[in-house]
Amino acid sequence: MSRKPIIAGNWKMHNNNAQSVELTEGLKAELKEIDKNLLPEVVIAPVFTSLYVVNEELNKCGCGKIKMASQNCYYEPKGAFTGEVSIDMLKDFSNLEYVIIGHSERRQYFNETDEMINKKAIAILANGLIPIVCCGETLEQREEGITDKHISTQITKAFENISAEDTAKSVIAYEPIWAIGTGKTCDSVEANRVIKMIRETIKSLKGENAANSIRILYGGSVKPETIEEQMAQSDIDGALVGGASLKADSFAKIVKGAMAKASV
Numbered sequence: 001m002s003r004k005p006i007i008a009g010n011w012k013m014h015n016n017n018a019q020s021v022e023l024t025e026g027l028k029a030e031l032k033e034i035d036k037n038l039l040p041e042v043v044i045a046p047v048f049t050s051l052y053v054v055n056e057e058l059n060k061c062g063c064g065k066i067k068m069a070s071q072n073c074y075y076e077p078k079g080a081f082t083g084e085v086s087i088d089m090l091k092d093f094s095n096l097e098y099v100i101i102g103h104s105e106r107r108q109y110f111n112e113t114d115e116m117i118n119k120k121a122i123a124i125l126a127n128g129l130i131p132i133v134c135c136g137e138t139l140e141q142r143e144e145g146i147t148d149k150h151i152s153t154q155i156t157k158a159f160e161n162i163s164a165e166d167t168a169k170s171v172i173a174y175e176p177i178w179a180i181g182t183g184k185t186c187d188s189v190e191a192n193r194v195i196k197m198i199r200e201t202i203k204s205l206k207g208e209n210a211a212n213s214i215r216i217l218y219g220g221s222v223k224p225e226t227i228e229e230q231m232a233q234s235d236i237d238g239a240l241v242g243g244a245s246l247k248a249d250s251f252a253k254i255v256k257g258a259m260a261k262a263s264v
């Protein structure tokens with residue numbers, strides 16, 4: 001089964017409005033000459049405060065080559081939740097299709113739990129958007145030999161009470177925590193092995209169709225030099241990119257490195 005690859009850039013807490021627009025313009029220029037059908041899905045995740053201006057900038061070209069994600073959301077629709085942003089509010093942005101949830105930085109610094117991630121995933125899907133559910137092990141967990149157990153537990157909890165149909169539409173990002181922002185990329189064959197294990201977990205929970213349809217990305221120090229080998233793996237459907245997404249030329253190189261799989 002062919003799954004459309006996704007290259008998603010997580011800008012984290014970088015870029016004010018002017019910088020966000022500049023980066024978006026740069027990326028648009030880099031991808032200008034390429035036929036949309038030959039590209040993977042290209043997704044950028046600015047900070048909340050820049051979603052408006054980036055959305056406007058994307059509307060200007062009207063080419064639909066670049067979509068947006070938010071880096072987080074809250075699962076309640078509205079109310080007394082100071083500082084939070086609901087999914088309904090994210091739907092104001094016509095180019096926003098994805099919401100990243102459960103990033104290790106949110107789990108680590110903001111105490112996001114598997115239960116919250118599950119509530120967010122349910123609410124995102126109920127609102128017609130697509131969750132990018134992050135999972136991954138620490139170096140200690142890897143050294144202890146509990147990587148697979150830890151990740152399959154994260155995935156099982158994240159997809160509780162979600163139908164096979166909604167699971168099929170979702171996206172998972174496998175991001176070994178020790179590889180995020182460290183420059184140490186996980187060996188591609190090993191990343192593919194873990195991703196296959198995640199697919200098997202989805203198969204046992206939701207059936208074969210969901211397992212074959214769900215897109216599973218690799219994240220953790222993806223660079224222009226690593227993407228082709230990563231995309232050559234059987235089960236890696238794209239990348240979630242942090243640092244290298246903050247420069248238009250390096251992110252565009254990663255996007256281009258995924259084109260061979262995008263046009264299969």
Ligand code: PEP
Nearest residue numbers: 180181219220221242243
């Ligand atoms: C990330 O933030 O999800 C990430 C993978 O970051 P980096 O590419 O910088 O390791």
